Amino acid sequence: MLLSAKTLRHVLVIGVDGVRFDLLGPEVTPVIWGFGAAGFLGPVPVDETTPTWSGPCWATIATGTGVDGHGITGNDLTGHRLAEHPDFVTVATRAGVPTLLAVSGWAPLALAEDGGPLFAEATRREFVAPSEVSLEAWDAADEAVTALAASILAREAPRLSFVYLGAVDVVGHVLGAGSAYREAARAADERVGRLLFAVQSGPSFADEAWTTVVVTDHGHLDQGGHGGREPEVATAWAAAAGPGIQPGDQALITSQEQVAPLVLAALGDMSGS
Numbered sequence: 001m002l003l004s005a006k007t008l009r010h011v012l013v014i015g016v017d018g019v020r021f022d023l024l025g026p027e028v029t030p031v032i033w034g035f036g037a038a039g040f041l042g043p044v045p046v047d048e049t050t051p052t053w054s055g056p057c058w059a060t061i062a063t064g065t066g067v068d069g070h071g072i073t074g075n076d077l078t079g080h081r082l083a084e085h086p087d088f089v090t091v092a093t094r095a096g097v098p099t100l101l102a103v104s105g106w107a108p109l110a111l112a113e114d115g116g117p118l119f120a121e122a123t124r125r126e127f128v129a130p131s132e133v134s135l136e137a138w139d140a141a142d143e144a145v146t147a148l149a150a151s152i153l154a155r156e157a158p159r160l161s162f163v164y165l166g167a168v169d170v171v172g173h174v175l176g177a178g179s180a181y182r183e184a185a186r187a188a189d190e191r192v193g194r195l196l197f198a199v200q201s202g203p204s205f206a207d208e209a210w211t212t213v214v215v216t217d218h219g220h221l222d223q224g225g226h227g228g229r230e231p232e233v234a235t236a237w238a239a240a241a242g243p244g245i246q247p248g249d250q251a252l253i254t255s256q257e258q259v260a261p262l263v264l265a266a267l268g269d270m271s272g273s
């Protein structure tokens with residue numbers, strides 16, 4: 001699409017924790033699969049120096065720097081160097097861009113727990129905790145954060161949003177990568193679709209330019225638990241579509257460090273917002 005100087009750029013980043021690349025396809029994840037035609041969808045190997053845990057992988061995705069930069073090697077973020085390497089939501093917020101952070105389930109991303117928050121600053125910050133320790137409660141938290149984020153996206157259209165869904169990862173840890181894991185991924189994909197629909201139903205959508213990024217942090221072992229460098233664990237993925245990304249383009253994200261620069265570039269000029 002052609003962008004006039006007045007077209008305001010928006011970016012929606014959806015993080016879906018722990019979705020294996022080999023699970024993606026038109027049957028289980030049709031919405032995410034559709035990015036392959038609308039923009040790109042491709043595997044993203046987790047860097048050899050990065051433990052395949054949520055903490056370091058999301059930190060690399062959010063900051064654009066690796067473990068040697070942000071200093072996070074596990075799910076307790078204590079001792080991090082995020083002050084020197086801030087996340088993309090914080091960078092945009094400090095530039096005066098209206099931002100939304102909406103996180104389900106995993107507290108250190110959004111709250112001052114376990115050395116967090118990984119995302120330091122946001123114009124609007126929402127966190128939905130599971131009501132109890134159960135797979136059903138994690139699913140309900142993902143559902144609640146999706147509904148909340150969708151209503152904010154449709155009404156306020158923040159210039160930059162990060163929405164995080166955590167339930168698929170929890171199912172993978174507890175039950176392994178079987179039928180329940182596939183169903184959790186199917187539910188997450190449907191939620192991604194609702195967030196995209198919310199963006200498109202915004203009152204000024206026709207005058208806005210939206211880039212959408214969907215990304216995971218790592219995969220899972222067949223049998224559950226926590227893996228290491230196995231290909232099914234150490235292969236993440238990323239998908240994106242929007243202005244400047246040609247339909248069916250080759251992947252513009254081939255390492256986790258490339259997510260944050262792409263997000264901030266897609267936001268364009270951060271002044272005058």
Ligand SMILES: [Zn+2]
Nearest residue numbers: 017018054217
């Ligand atoms: Zn994870």
